[in-house]
Each structure stands twice: as C-alpha cells, then as structure tokens.
Amino acid sequence: MFVTRFAPSPTGLLHLGHAVSALTAARAAEAAGGRFLLRIEDIDRTRCRPEFEEAIYEDLAWLGLEWETPVRRQSEHLDDYGRALRQLIERGLVYRCFKTRAEILDDITRAPHLAPDGPDGPAFIGAPLDPGEERTLLEAGAPFAWRLSIERARAALGARFEDLTIEVESLDGACRETIAADPGMFGDVVLGRKDSGTSYHLASTHDDAAQGVTHVIRGEDLAPAAHLHRLLQALFGWPAPIYRHHPLVTDASGRRLAKRDRAATLRAIREQGERPDALSALARFYRRPQLRSEG
Numbered sequence: 081m082f083v084t085r086f087a088p089s090p091t092g093l094l095h096l097g098h099a100v101s102a103l104t105a106a107r108a109a110e111a112a113g114g115r116f117l118l119r120i121e122d123i124d125r126t127r128c129r130p131e132f133e134e135a136i137y138e139d140l141a142w143l144g145l146e147w148e149t150p151v152r153r154q155s156e157h158l159d160d161y162g163r164a165l166r167q168l169i170e171r172g173l174v175y176r177c178f179k180t181r182a183e184i185l186d187d188i189t190r191a192p193h194l195a196p197d198g199p200d201g202p203a204f205i206g207a208p209l210d211p212g213e214e215r216t217l218l219e220a221g222a223p224f225a226w227r228l229s230i231e232r233a234r235a236a237l238g239a240r241f242e243d244l245t246i247e248v249e250s251l252d253g254a255c256r257e258t259i260a261a262d263p264g265m266f267g268d269v270v271l272g273r274k275d276s277g278t279s280y281h282l283a284s285t286h287d288d289a290a291q292g293v294t295h296v297i298r299g300e301d302l303a304p305a306a307h308l309h310r311l312l313q314a315l316f317g318w319p320a321p322i323y324r325h326h327p328l329v330t331d332a333s334g335r336r337l338a339k340r341d342r343a344a345t346l347r348a349i350r351e352q353g354e355r356p357d358a359l360s361a362l363a364r365f366y367r368r369p370q371l372r373s374e375g
C-alpha cells in the first residue's frame with residue numbers, strides 16, 4: 081500500500097511552497113489509491129507555536145485536503161525518539177559533544193581538510209572526549225548534544241556503508257532511478273539536540289518507519305537529507321522509502337520562499353480572495369512558478 085505524508089513544522093504560517101508539497105503528496109496518494117498522512121513536526125519547543133499548528137489545519141482544509149486522524153504530533157513521541165537514540169548510545173555510534181556552535185565553526189575553519197563537503201558547506205567531524213574530561217563536564221552540568229560518529233557508523237555497517245543506495249522517482253512515479261548514497265556528507269550530525277533530546281533527522285526518519293511511509297515526497301531542498309536518512313534506516317534496520325523531490329517555489333528573484341515571506345503565506349493569499357483551486361492547478365502543472373515580487 082502506497083503511504084506518503086506531509087510533515088510541516090509549526091514554526092510559522094505555511095506558504096505557497098508548502099501548498100505545493102502537500103498537494104503533490106496528496107495527489108500522489110490519490111493516484112496510487114494509497115494513504116496521505118499529516119504529521120506535525122513540533123520537536124522544537126522554542127520555535128513551535130499552537131497557533132501555527134491550528135493554521136496548518138485551517139490552510140490544508142482550505143486547499144481541500146483530507147488526512148487521516150489522529151494526526152501524529154512529534155512532541156507526543158519524544159520517548160520513542162529517546163529510545164531510538166538510546167540504541168545508538170548503547171552501540172557506541174553516537175558521542176557527547178559539548179561544543180558550542182561557534183566552537184564547531186572554529187574547528188571546521190581550522191581543519192577544513194577533515195570537513196566533508198556538506199549540503200550547507202563544510203560539515204563537522206569530531207570525536208568523543210576522553211572519559212575523565214567528559215566526567216568533569218557532566219558533573220559541572222555542561223549541556224551537550226549527541227552526535228552520530230560517521231567513522232563508527234561506517235565501521236558498524238562495513239561494506240554496506242559504501243554500497244547504500246537511494247531509490248528516487250519522478251514526481252508522477254513513472255521513472256525510478258537508483259542512486260548511490262553519500263551518507264557521510266553531513267559529517268557527525270547532531271541526532272540528540274541539547275534542548276529537545278532528538279533532532280529532525282532522527283525523529284522524521286523514525287516516524288517514516290513507524291508510520292509505514294513508502295514514499296517520501298518533499299521539496300528538493302531536502303534531497304541531500306535523504307542520504308543521511310538512508311544511513312539511519314540502515315543502522316536501525318528500518319525500511320528504505322522511495323523518494324520524490326519537487327522543485328521549490330521561488331520569488332521573482334529566484335529566491336526560495338521562506339516562512340518570513342508574509343505575502344506568500346496561504347493565509348495572506350486566502351485573505352486576498354484567491355481561490356484554493358487556483359493553487360491546486362498550480363501544484364499540478366507547475367515547473368518553477370514565479371511569484372510576483374512585492375516591490
């Protein structure tokens with residue numbers, strides 16, 4: 081059974097790009113006679129707000145979408161992500177990292193040859209502290225994140241690490257391609273954040289497996305994430321979904337939309353009297369729609 085999902089984070093109002101994502105996924109489920117799930121990715125308690133979650137339901141209903149209930153809210157499953165992280169801790173695949181963001185950047189700049197070329201620039205590769213030093217910091221209550229050790233993940237998977245592949249489909253599902261995964265490109269990524277104890281990568285991959293998602297359909301900005309997610313699936317023995325990535329909606333200057341672009345929010349579009357079926361048509365036929373610039 082074909083299962084896909086739309087997984088927004090309630091950190092702002094949804095914009096046209098989210099509409100394209102949600103409609104693309106929902107249409108794909110419809111075409112395949114499958115299921116369309118909505119998942120609220122609200123692990124970041126400082127940025128997520130209940131009114132944005134309410135707005136998600138309102139905006140998606142306005143678009144004419146229907147989704148299964150109850151909706152999975154990640155904030156209600158922190159224990160599940162904690163258990164998954166615990167497995168990695170027990171297997172020695174993650175380590176405590178006490179560094180601040182500034183220290184991480186500094187390390188990358190000082191040793192660029194160690195940094196793999198990540199999707200957002202050079203990525204960090206670190207190492208566990210020696211036990212004595214770590215104990216002192218823990219006793220002092222120093223905050224830390226859990227980072228995946230790419231080196232240990234590679235050792236754990238052996239030859240499978242290099243052989244990992246990703247199944248990628250065209251948006252209509254007519255063509256499928258197998259591409260080689262580059263699971264190390266994010267470096268030693270944070271899987272347990274200092275604040276929430278989990279991370280987008282861990283929670284999202286966990287939930288795709290828990291919810292039986294067969295097709296991950298999302299914007300091409302998240303295409304690199306599939307490489308890391310493939311690694312997590314292999315480490316946990318979770319099934320590997322098929323990926324479809326849609327082009328991003330940009331503004332007139334070619335810049336991708338962000339939640340701060342008030343004019344492109346679904347709420348603003350609705351308030352201007354736009355009809356939702358116009359957006360549906362856009363999602364069906366669009367390649368790279370250009371929004372008129374505000375100025």
Ligand code: GLU
Binds near residue numbers: 086087284297298302
């Ligand atoms: N929650 C993520 C976001 O809003 C999307 C996650 C996903 O589709 O994998 O960007």
